[in-house]
Amino acid sequence: MGFKRSFDVVQAHCGEPMHVITGGVPTIPGDTVYEQMKWMRENDDQVRNLVLKEPRGYPPVNCNLIVPAKDPRAAAGYIIMEQNEYCVMSGGNTIAVATVLLETGMIPMKEPVTEFYLEAAAGLIKIKADCHNGKVTQVTFTNVPAFPVYLDAEIDVPTLGKIKVDIAWGGMFYCLIDSRQFPWLKLVPSQGKEIARISALCYQAAREQLPVHHPDYPGIGITGSEIHGPTENPNADWQSVDTVYTGEVDLNRPETWTGALDRCACGTGTCALMSVKYARGELKLNEPFRREGLIGIIFTGHALEEVDIHGYKGIKPTIGGEAWISAYCKYVLDETDPFPNGFTVGDIW
Incomplete structure (x- = not known):
């Protein structure tokens, strides 16, 4: 052999x-x-x-x-x-x-x-x-450094209509989607297929309608998405679910409207979300941000300081978690x- x-x-x-x-x-x-x-x-x-x-x-x-x-x-x-x-x-x-x-x-x-x-x-x-x-x-x-590129950008999404999203860099470009736009949706494992469907649709629509460019990494576009919203967990401040795509999403082919949901609390996605919250005044410097993932894993982030990234207002973040x-x-x-x-x-x- x-x-x-x-x-x-x-x-x-x-x-x-x-x-x-x-x-x-x-x-x-x-x-x-x-x-x-x-x-x-x-x-x-x-x-x-x-x-x-x-x-x-x-x-x-x-x-x-x-x-x-x-x-x-x-x-x-x-x-x-x-x-x-x-x-x-x-x-x-x-x-x-x-x-x-x-x-x-x-x-x-x-x-x-x-x-x-x-x-x-x-x-x-x-x-x-x-x-x-x-x-x-x-x-x-x-x-x-993490920074937002678009805040409250409206995109046209098949089957969902007009949806507001944020686009931010946290080590990857993420399409961030507030779950409260979908009253029927809960960020729980049993709704995994619906989370993946909505995520894929918004992700691909954002890729087509919201161009991004990182000066330090030419050619890298939006490669992740994250649905986020309030949590009922007293040990967390917010809940999010990221989706990893295993192939191309085609808005004309419903069978591609899917992906694998991130089982952890996603560090780069947390940083992207913190940069958006900081830009909106919803997160202060050095304030802990406890982000809960799909199965209850929690990462804790801090925005250490405000930084300028090629003209974008961003943050220098830390993330803590266990493996x-x-x-x-x-x-x-x-x-x-x-x-x-x-x-x-x-x-x-």
């Missing part, structure tokens, strides 16, 4: 599965993690496909490839891969990566607090990890495997 490829993978989750590839990928060209990410996207997308698609993955899974940091201040680098994109930044993935690096000993753990930097494609990310008895109990990271290791695996690709890039089937993709 022979294998074309094999990867060492630590499976972790913070509600959402966030796999971490710790070995098995050769040296990747590039002077920064951002350049390495672009090289992977253009030259070795097989890694992402093998880990995220069937038979090894399923729609909600994300993965991260650990690489040596290019910035001398960072302890490690990581390339973030999701179902429909390579992300320059992701909050849940960052929390999972930091947890895996510390709990496996790849980065020395110091109790009660370990502080270090990671290098994402978005740049240097400061990590503060609370640790107890060999376990990471909380990871708080300082994210890239848990669930498995240690070796993924292999057999020489005779008829699916060298994995596969998808329309029942769940």
Whole structure:
């Protein structure tokens, strides 16, 4: 028996599965993690496909490839891969990566607090990890600046009519949709299909009607959506559900109006939402913002300071949350495997 490829993978989750590839990928060209990410996207997308698609993955899974940091201040680098994109930044993935690096000993753990930097494609990310008895109990990271691009923009959405949305950057561009526009909708797991349908429709309509441009990341458009609204949880301040898309959404094809709902509280989505709330005067600097996800996971964010991002008024945010290791695996690709890039089937993709 022979294998074309094999990867060492630590499976972790913070509600959402966030796999971490710790070995098995050769040296990747590039002077920064951002350049390495672009090289992977253009030259070795097989890694992402093998880990995220069937038979090894399923729609909600994300993965991260650990690489040596290019910035001398960072302890490690990581390339973030999701179902429909390579992300320059992701909050849940960052929390999972930091947890895996510390709990496996790849980065020395110091109790009660370990502080270090990671290098994402978005740049240097400061990590503060609370640790107890060999376990990471909380990871708080300082994210890239977050800022709104559109506030209360009205879009025409098939089957829904005119809907108001906000578009904001938190490490990705998000279409933010207030759930109170849909009186029948509750942000609970049992309404997952309806959440995904509304999210997909608004997401694609926003992509077509609201152009965006990030000066630092040319070519990146709106790649995520988030329905948000009040919560009844006394331990949270707001509730949101993000959707990850596993293919193209076509407003003329109802079968594409779907996606995989984020099981965690989404760090970059929380930062985007905080920037909108700050712009509206609904969030103060250094005020905690406890955001509840679909299954009750809570991330806590703070807007540390106001910043200017190429003319946009934004915030410098932090996000804190916890992740848990669930498995240690070796993924292999057999020489005779008829699916060298994995596969998808329309029942769940």
